[in-house]
Amino acid sequence: GRAGPGSVRPGGRTARTRAAVRDAVLAGLVENGYPGLTVEYVADHSGVHKTTLYRRWGGIEGLLADALELTGEDDSWTPPDTGTLDGDLRALAQEIVHSFTDPATAAGPAAFIAAAFQSALAADALRHFCTERFARCAPVVARAVDRGEVPSGTDPGAVARAVSAPLFLRLFITREPLAAADADQAAEAVLAAARAGVYVHRP
Incomplete structure (x- = not known):
């Protein structure tokens, strides 16, 4: 049946938003470094409203930590296996x-x-x-x-x-x-x- 009120489909809109925000944080870090990274930049480059970013992530520090956490979750790296x-x-x-x-x-x-x-x-x-x-x-x-x-x-x-x-x-x-x-x-x-x-x- 339909999802109830306030529920979120896994891998749905919330996951896409989080990934878009992560990509914007990374882009901002690369472009401006940590001192130049702003919530405004993340909002502009992720398409997520500034008030939403503050409400969900609390600011730059929270955005940064979540971006790295998501990068870790998406990380499918496995070590080499060469035989020796x-x-x-x-x-x-x-x-x-x-x-x-x-x-x-x-x-x-x-x-x-x-x-x-x-x-x-x-x-x-x-x-x-x-x-x-x-x-x-x-x-x-x-x-x-x-x-x-x-x-x-x-x-x-x-x-x-x-x-x-x-x-x-x-x-x-x-x-x-x-x-x-x-x-x-x-x-x-x-x-x-x-x-x-x-x-x-x-x-």
Whole structure:
């Protein structure tokens, strides 16, 4: 039968509105950065009235946090499965380099990371997003343990963080150029450390 009053079809108008708002927030971050992001901009670019944005999201901070949360919910990323830990780590590292050096994909994530330096809510949302991403790397390490490549008890989150850390240092702290060779070096270092038991979980 018909939906009752006040009920919302899942994936209906509300979901479309939320996605339109998320896209407008991302566009605004890329165009103007966090300090220049306004509710007016989001209203103009999403087609959602300003009063609705304030009522539902409370302002820029709420809009930003929800945009990153929705990005996480829509995120269908899975880690590589190349048949070896060496191949998986190299593929992971190359993926980071590619996604942050390709103009088509880099602007949105880079703008979010920059916003997290200036907004506590954005930082919180980014931490949840990254934690979830690192958790998805568990099968990479589980397969490596099964194959006898690394010791049992190797912490997948520690491995995933270690691969990305030197790359993110160059991207966001030192602002040095980032190349495929940097990805391979990061992967090789983590592989050697993982084999040596450096990432075995210590209670």
